[in-house]
Amino acid sequence: MAPKVLVSDKLSETAVQIFRDRGIEVDFEPGLGKDKERLAEIIDRYDGLAIRSATKVTAKLLDRATRLKVIGRAGIGVDNVDLPAASSKGVIVMNTPFGNSITTAEHAIAMMFAVARQIPEASASTHAGKWEKSRFMGVELSGKTLGVIGAGNIGSIVIARALGLRMKVIAYDPFLSEERATELGCRKADLDELLTSADFISLHVPLTDRTRNILSAANIARLKPGVRIVNCARGGLVDEAALAEALTEGRVAGAAFDVFAEEPATDSPLFNLPNVVVTPHLGAATTEAQENVALQVAEQMSDYLLTGAVSNALNMPSVTAEEAAVMGPWLRLCEYLGSFIGQMTEEPVQEVNILFDGAVAGMNVSALRNSVVAGLMQAGSPEVNMVSAPIMAKNRGIEVSQTTQDQTGVFESYVKVTMKTAKRTRSIAGTVFSDGKPRFIQIKGINIDAEVGAHMLYTTNEDRAGIIGTLGRILGENDVNIANFTLGRSERGKDAIALLYLDADPAAEVLDKLRDSGVFNAVRPLRFNVT
Template identity: 75%
Template sequence: MAPRVLISDQLSDAAVQIFRDRGIDVDFQPDLGKDKDKLLEVIGNYDGLAIRSATKATEKVIAAATNLKVIGRAGIGVDNVDISAASKKGIIVMNTPFGNMITTAEHAIAMMFAVARQIPEASASTHAGKWEKSKFMGVELTGKTLGVIGAGNIGSIVCNRARGLSMKVVAYDPYLSDDRATEIGVEKVELDELLKRADFITLHVPLTDQTKNILSAENLARTKKGVRIVNCARGGLVDEAALADLLKSGHVAGAAFDVFAVEPATENPLFGLPNVVVTPHLGAATTEAQENVALQVAEQMSDYLLTGAVQNALNMPSVTAEEAKIMGPWIALSGHLGGFIGQMTDEPIKAINILFDGQVSTMNLAALTSSTVAGIMKATNPEVNMVSAPVIAKDRGIRISTTKQDQSGAFEGYIKVTVVTEKRERSIAGTVFSDGKPRFIQIKGINIDAEVGRHMVYTTNEDVPGIIGALGNTMGSNGVNIANFTLGRKEAKGEAIALLYLDEPVPAAALEALRATGLFQQVKPLVFDV
């Protein structure tokens, strides 16, 4: 059955056609997002929800979305999506951060020109029949220092454009490496240094606890006299009241804002002040950008629903379509390893440690880690998946650590999972053979070679005669066929284990019969999603 996608905001016809061309059943209702009650009524019928900003994917909507797997936001801002609620329910939230990068960067440059030359006020004056040539004395951008706060995707484009205007660019970004700063041609500085030196300041960071009011009253007071400030990123990055006071005092020569702390902004401390250019959140408002993000979200959602490829997800590691092909068996393996540990562990887990060896250590470890944790958590919560598992683990205070190393043994690559509880540590390792099938290769330090089946039985025992006979006879007398039988031991007459891959679920009577023999310390039925 084809996946069903609801488009509840305005998306282009070309985006709708992408879904249809990929074989997805798409329901295009561009005004539905404005009707909260109707959205709640129908959302449970869909696997995907494609939106812009009008649809509010609230906790209540997400709770009603019983089949929803992915929410795609055509644009970068996801303020209208409850990401926490979506994550806990295992719903991927995607945005399209690259579709409007050029447009937003160009708007920032345009706003910088506008405030440098007082273009809006000069235009209004001239429209009014005045000829106030001497009133609108501007400044050149050439030779001025531009301070860029946030040198990520959009910020780096602004840096490039500014260098083309012969500006000197200094950038503050805690994540900006020295090599990257050299590559984009900027001087990397601390925030205090930027505030002291910049003739223009432009912001290009998301709104987080760390960046909220990054240009606070205190920081604004440290700026160079005559500075001009541009914000086309997010409202709340600048203390607007403090900025208004500094504009009135003349310390700040001008400001250009496309975003505000409260939107829609019908009133604001900056409104009505001279040499303040304001626009109604137009950063992404070009024909090209709106088309780009619509097409991008349609492609991303289709890829995920049809192939499992994840791009630009905000609550799950991205996995490209090519990675999905190569990593598919390894993701399955990591889930099986987690599934074994989860089913074997009945006390609270304190930590999960994952070792990636050899070729697997160069893959997308974040995705493999999520799959492992999901496998573990499914033992107690069958509804968990790669999105929700890390969130649930964090809520439970479980520490997750990963290690990668070069090939260290006979296998080209393997994954080893160790779980730590108050009482013990339990570990299992596995690999993927050339046939693409996952194998368990070590349990409790005992080497084995076990194919993974849907129904399995795991036993531990002393290495004594009669084990194989007891297992075979008990399964046979209970009508259970053994598809594969694997034994392993540390040393002769020492600790030993067995894994049975069965064609059907093992009856409770068979398990009780095995336990009654007195040969086994542990008899555990296992089920894997294969």
């Protein structure tokens, strides 16, 4: 059955057509996002939900979205999506962080010019029939120092444009390296230097606990006298009341704001100040940007629903279409390894370490790690997937770590999962053969070569004669057919294991007969979601 997508906000017809052209059924209802009740009634019919800012994806809505796999936000902000709730439900949330970057950067530059030359006030005065030429004395941008807070995608474009205006640029960003700063043509600075030396400040960071009120009252008090501040990033980065006071007192010469702490902003301490330019969150409001983000989100959602490729996801590692094709068998192997550990463990898991050896270490190990954790958690919660599993593991106090290394053994590549509880440590390793089929190659340090089947049986015993006969006899007498049989032992007379691939699950009484035979230390049926 073809995937089905609901578009509940305004997207271009071209974007909607992308879904159709890719073979995805789509319902285009651009006004539905504002109708919470109606949206909740029908959301369980869809695999994907494409939105802008009008649709509010709440935890309550997600509880009704039993079929939903992906939410695509045409734009960068996802304030209208309950991300933790989506993650816990296993729903991928994507945005389009690059489609409106140029537009937002250009708006910041435009706002910088507007506040430097008092363009809005001068325009209003002239429209009123006045000719107050001497009243509107501005300043040049050329030669001034621009302090950019946040040198990411949009910030870096602002830096490039400012350099073209012959400004000197310093940038504060904890993740900005000296090499990247040199490449951008700016100088890296700490926040204190930027505050005290910049003639203009432009903010380009997301709103987080770390960045909230980054221009606090205390930091505003330290600003260079006569500075002008531009915020086209997010409301809440600046203490608006403290800035209004500094503007009124003349310590700050001007400000240009496109975003506010409360939106829609019908009131703000910055409103009606003569040296402040304000716009209603227009950073991404160009025809080109709106079209770009709509097309991008349609392509991203289609790629995921049809090929498993994940791009610009906020709650899952990105996986390209090419990676998805190559990694498919490895993703399944990692799920099987996690599932084996999960089904073998009845005690609370404390730690899981995943070793990626050889060629697989160069793949997208973040996605592979999530697949292991998903397999592990599915033993107790079958509905868990790669998105929700890491959250569930964290909530249960399971510490997940990973290690990568160059090829060390006879296999070109393998994955080994080691699990620790309060009482024991277990491990299992596997690889993918040239035929694309995952194999188990080691259990408890004992080498084996076992194909993975939907119905399997795992036994442990002391190495001695007669084990194969006992297994074959009891299973045969009870009409349980063996598709594949693998044995292994640590050394002669010591620990031994058997892993059987069966045509069907053995009944409980068959398992009891095996346990009552007196030759096995453990008898464990296993189920795998083999595709």
